[in-house]
Amino acid sequence: MENTLTQNSPVEVLKRNKVIVLLLAVIIGMFVIGEFISSGFASFGHIKDILRTASFVGLCAIGQTMVILTGGIDLTIGSLISMGQIYGCLFVNGHDANTGWAFLLVLAIGAGFGIINGVGVSYIKISPLVMTLATSSLVNGVMLISINGAPRGVASPVLEHLGAGTALGLPAIVWIWLLMTIITLVFLRKTVIGRKIYHLGMNPLAAKFTGIRVRNLRTLVYTLSGALASMTGFLLAGNTSRAFLGSGNEYTMWSITAVVIGGTAMTGGKGGYLGTAAGAIIIIMLEGILTVVKMPEAGRRIANGIIVLVMIMIYYREKKNGK
Numbered sequence: 001m002e003n004t005l006t007q008n009s010p011v012e013v014l015k016r017n018k019v020i021v022l023l024l025a026v027i028i029g030m031f032v033i034g035e036f037i038s039s040g041f042a043s044f045g046h047i048k049d050i051l052r053t054a055s056f057v058g059l060c061a062i063g064q065t066m067v068i069l070t071g072g073i074d075l076t077i078g079s080l081i082s083m084g085q086i087y088g089c090l091f092v093n094g095h096d097a098n099t100g101w102a103f104l105l106v107l108a109i110g111a112g113f114g115i116i117n118g119v120g121v122s123y124i125k126i127s128p129l130v131m132t133l134a135t136s137s138l139v140n141g142v143m144l145i146s147i148n149g150a151p152r153g154v155a156s157p158v159l160e161h162l163g164a165g166t167a168l169g170l171p172a173i174v175w176i177w178l179l180m181t182i183i184t185l186v187f188l189r190k191t192v193i194g195r196k197i198y199h200l201g202m203n204p205l206a207a208k209f210t211g212i213r214v215r216n217l218r219t220l221v222y223t224l225s226g227a228l229a230s231m232t233g234f235l236l237a238g239n240t241s242r243a244f245l246g247s248g249n250e251y252t253m254w255s256i257t258a259v260v261i262g263g264t265a266m267t268g269g270k271g272g273y274l275g276t277a278a279g280a281i282i283i284i285m286l287e288g289i290l291t292v293v294k295m296p297e298a299g300r301r302i303a304n305g306i307i308v309l310v311m312i313m314i315y316y317r318e319k320k321n322g323k
Contacts, residue, residue: 019263023278030285038292048171050284052164055177056239057254058280060232062184063114063225064255065276069188069201070221071268072121072128077229077255079139080110081248084233086143089153089243096156106234107227113139114226118219136252151243163238173235177277184273197221201268254283257304260311 034041060077067074084106091102113135120131155163165172188194200207200217208214233248240247261279264271283304290300 019275020278023262023275023282027278027281027285030282030289034285034289034292037289041288041292046288048174050281050288051174052171052239054280054284055171055173056232056236057251057258057283058177058277059180059235060229060251061255061258061276061280062180062273063221063228065184065259065262065264065271065273066188066197066221067128067225068256068259068264068266069197069268069271070218071201071204072218072222073132073256073266074117074222074225074229075129075132075252076113076117076136076139076226078248078250078252079136079143080113080226080229081233081236081251082246083139083143083248084110084230085237085240085247086147086151086233086243086245087230088159088234088237089151089155090147091153092156092159092237093153094156096158099156099158103231103234106230110230110233111223111227113230114223115219117226118222121222122215122218151245153243155237155241159234159238160241161238163235163240173239176235181273181277188273193217193220198269201265201270203269253301253304254280257283257308260308 031042040046060081064074064077087106087109088102091105092098116138117128117132117135120126120135121128124131162172162176167175188197196207196212196217199210199212200214204214229248229251232251236247237243258276258279259271260266261282262271262273262275262277264275286303286307287300290303295303
């Protein structure tokens with residue numbers, strides 16, 4: 001009884017969740033810095049804008065988190081988001097009645113490319129980096145051919161409400177992200193498949209010997225990542241109303257950065273989505289601060305790259321020291 005009380009004490013809870021506590025402290029600190037640089041940065045209206053943009057990063061980073069937990073990486077996310085947005089506008093074409101079946105079709109297409117990644121990585125044994133980079137080019141090629149190089153169509157009113165509207169005082173997309181966050185946390189921590197994902201990332205050989213169908217599980221994870229990326233693009237169409245070529249380009253790097261900032265090990269088996277969600281907010285806040293100080297695009301990309309390198313170095317050092 002005494003041990004249980006000790007384990008559940010505030011100090012012990014903070015120790016077990018030190019990464020999340022640190023990330024929350026960073027978010028608060030960034031709000032303070034942002035408000036100091038530009039009055040109104042920490043206003044409720046701007047916070048809603050940050051959460052709206054972070055929601056799209058957070059949604060696509062769900063799949064990236066699961067892939068990296070298995071020791072892989074998914075570089076098709078950006079191209080699948082662009083595809084989801086372009087096909088979403090094309091299929092919906094401004095009609096609410098088309099929104100449902102268009103969503104399912106876009107989801108299926110994204111899952112299909114995810115299966116291609118999974119089969120290449122799991123069964124043909126191609127490096128995840130090489131396989132997903134090749135699939136990304138395939139997605140872009142198929143997309144450009146199918147639309148003759150020019151995006152067409154517009155989002156429906158329902159889709160626009162989901163992507164850019166408001167519900168209960170917050171952007172509707174934030175509620176969608178919150179729901180998906182809860183589902184993801186339960187899936188990774190409370191289900192058999194979720195626990196197998198961690199086991200696979202920690203030790204693939206041991207996972208195989210314990211009866212886990214490693215190839216099938218990896219394929220499933222890449223399939224989910226593809227579906228979630230295309231779903232993000234579909235919802236992004238509601239935010240922009242129209243589709244644009246290359247609209248998802250930034251999201252591949254953003255999703256990886258969010259996962260790394262959130263404390264998930266690039267080698268797999270350690271981490272979780274709650275940290276990734278906080279990482280998504282930090283990325284968008286950083287983008288906002290750098291924009292306020294008028295840092296050019298090249299500078300913002302350099303900053304993102306440096307953050308990823310520094311975080312990877314920190315986590316690898318902690319792993320080496322056995323912390």
